[in-house]
Amino acid sequence: MKHKNISIFIPHAGCPYQCAFCNQKVITAQEKLPHAEDVRKICSQALAEMKDISDTEIAFFGGSFTAIARDYMLELLEAAQEFIGEGKFSGIRISTRPDCISREILDILKSYHVTAIELGAQSMSNSVLKANRRGHTAEQVVKSANLIQHYGFSLGLQVMFGLYKSTWTDELETGWKIRDLKPDTVRIYPVVILKNTKLAEYYQSGYYQLFPLEEVIPFIGQQMEQYHEAGIKVIKCGLHASEFVESEMLGGYYHPAFRELCENHIYLHQINSLIVKAMMQNQKIPQVFAVRPDCISKATGQKKANLNWIEQHRHVRIKITGDENLDLYEVKSAEESVCI
Numbered sequence: 433m434k435h436k437n438i439s440i441f442i443p444h445a446g447c448p449y450q451c452a453f454c455n456q457k458v459i460t461a462q463e464k465l466p467h468a469e470d471v472r473k474i475c476s477q478a479l480a481e482m483k484d485i486s487d488t489e490i491a492f493f494g495g496s497f498t499a500i501a502r503d504y505m506l507e508l509l510e511a512a513q514e515f516i517g518e519g520k521f522s523g524i525r526i527s528t529r530p531d532c533i534s535r536e537i538l539d540i541l542k543s544y545h546v547t548a549i550e551l552g553a554q555s556m557s558n559s560v561l562k563a564n565r566r567g568h569t570a571e572q573v574v575k576s577a578n579l580i581q582h583y584g585f586s587l588g589l590q591v592m593f594g595l596y597k598s599t600w601t602d603e604l605e606t607g608w609k610i611r612d613l614k615p616d617t618v619r620i621y622p623v624v625i626l627k628n629t630k631l632a633e634y635y636q637s638g639y640y641q642l643f644p645l646e647e648v649i650p651f652i653g654q655q656m657e658q659y660h661e662a663g664i665k666v667i668k669c670g671l672h673a674s675e676f677v678e679s680e681m682l683g684g685y686y687h688p689a690f691r692e693l694c695e696n697h698i699y700l701h702q703i704n705s706l707i708v709k710a711m712m713q714n715q716k717i718p719q720v721f722a723v724r725p726d727c728i729s730k731a732t733g734q735k736k737a738n739l740n741w742i743e744q745h746r747h748v749r750i751k752i753t754g755d756e757n758l759d760l761y762e763v764k765s766a767e768e769s770v771c772i
């Protein structure tokens with residue numbers, strides 16, 4: 433069953449921080465703050481229009497829900513209450529900063545039927561967090577994540593790939609430290625450098641060098657695979673294709689089909705491993721590979737990129753077929769095979 437959110441965006445009005453990647457002016461100038469009547473309108477409309485409301489949460493997104501003025505936070509939570517329960521939505525999801533979590537806040541959230549909390553961890557390297565002016569530490573991420581789990585909320589962690597001063601080692605460490613926290617979900621946001629941000633200054637003055645995109649995509653694919661193996665759901669990878677991003681970005685890791693490209697690499701890695709294993713054991717090279725039916729195009733790759741890569745590097749023409757008994761990212765060699 434697919435999880436759904438009724439998203440209500442809370443712009444970061446009055447946020448006391450200035451993270452190096454964030455352009456608050458653009459965000460706050462474009463969005464009006466929603467109030468109780470807006471919450472009621474959005475929720476009643478969704479209830480009336482949605483055919484299937486199972487596993488659907490009201491989601492207050494936009495960054496730092498627990499850092500907004502207390503009266504305003506309570507106004508929004510209060511307005512959502514009449515839409516939660518039997519025959520209605522299953523709960524409330526919020527996103528916030530790791531340093532804006534306390535027992536007092538969690539008690540309030542619990543009493544208002546909040547079920548899931550997403551934390552903007554961004555990186556687990558303190559030097560990277562500092563260089564990007566996040567205003568919190570990796571230790572605060574760990575402390576808040578543990579407290580959220582202790583209270584029984586579903587935990588989501590958001591990470592940013594490729595922040596200023598982050599190295600491949602920082603990225604690897606962030607991956608395993610996030611997996612160690614055992615969140616239920618992860619969102620991976622590869623950095624996009626927006627105009628009028630500190631990152632834009634660093635980038636334009638040549639201090640901020642980006643990794644090549646062709647190395648970033650397989651790396652994030654591998655991270656996604658590791659999260660999947662650890663039982664952690666990657667609910668987002670890459671930014672939504674939008675005119676806003678395309679007109680406001682100066683550089684960074686953006687592609688309208690970012691997630692798809694990373695998943696293509698997961699399948700290429702799996703197929704290649706099976707072929708290399710057969711070669712090492714002097715066995716027949718499989719020619720037909722089965723994947724979950726809705727993943728055939730992911731395994732084939734954009735413009736058959738994976739099939740072409742295998743043909744070029746392993747000298748075998750392969751076919752991809754569907755098998756509904758297989759899990760996401762699972763690949764097995766199907767019957768047909770040829771001798772080496």
Ligand code: SF4
Binds near residue numbers: 455529
């Ligand atoms: S990303 Fe940073 S600066 Fe931007 S709204 Fe969130 S906490 Fe504030």
